[in-house]
Amino acid sequence: MAWAFAIILLLLFAYFLATKPRGTLIATASIAGVVVIALYYFDLKAKAEASAEQRLQDGIEVLVKHSPTECSEDKPLLVTIKNNGDLIVSRVWWSLSITNYGHSSNIIRGYSGNNYSSDKILRKGEYYSVCLKNPIERPKKVVKDVATRPSLKEFIEDEEHKEIEENIFADLPSSDGIDSASHDRTINPEEFTYSIENKSISFVR
Known part of the structure; x- marks a missing residue:
């Protein structure tokens, strides 16, 4: 349907260009000028609104x-x-970003x-403060009967912490003499850099 409408417009343009070339060119130039000005205005408006929204977002501090x-x-x-x-x-x-000291990769990706x-x-x-669990620290497991299978949630948490530990040791230089598969190194939470990412704010307007 759109292509048929475009063909009709082209035919009308060709007709008026052949019968009244001067008037057709002036009208076309005027319409094109209005369209360019309108597009420029809406582009500036969108950028101004995005900038104002970003300033509102930046006015809210989230620290960890x-x-x-x-x-x-x-x-x-x-x-x-x-x-x-x-x-x-x-x-x-x-969401949280936790990196090995001196590295930029988020080990809890x-x-x-998160x-x-x-x-x-x-x-x-x-301001408001809240305390959270540290994803790099394995949760303390409750001792259960040996015949009791771990829950699905416990299984997923265990697998995710294995992946986090792999990410931790993957960033360490091989000269440290650490076998990433053995996980012999003790993880000290104070040795990591913590920051906030993917911050988003909702306001009462």
Whole structure:
């Protein structure tokens, strides 16, 4: 249908160009000029709106640090959300990035639990803190009867932590003399760099 409409327009243009060439060219140039101006205006408007939205997002701080003293041994990661903007924050989403010191690869990439959110309403100047488990630390297993099979959740967690440990040791230089398959090295959570990524904010407008 669209191609038929285009053919009709081309035929009309050819007809008017043949019968009234000067008027047709002036009208075509005017229409083209209006279209270019309109496209430029809407492009500038879209960029301005995107820039304004980015400034709103940047006005919300989401910070993370390993702090078992401020939190607990079971949940040692302290995440703090602070509203430095003018709008009220209704929800915040984020994920964690944990890297070996001096490296840039996120060693918990692919970890299914790396999606967090908070529905704490924050007005300008307010902040909120929450303590989280550290994905690189294996959860303490409860001793069960040997005949009891691990649950599906426990099995998935165990497999994911094996992958995380593989990522940890993959970043280490071979000169360290560490066999990545043996996992003999003790993992010290304080030796890693923690940061926030994929931050997204919802505001009350």
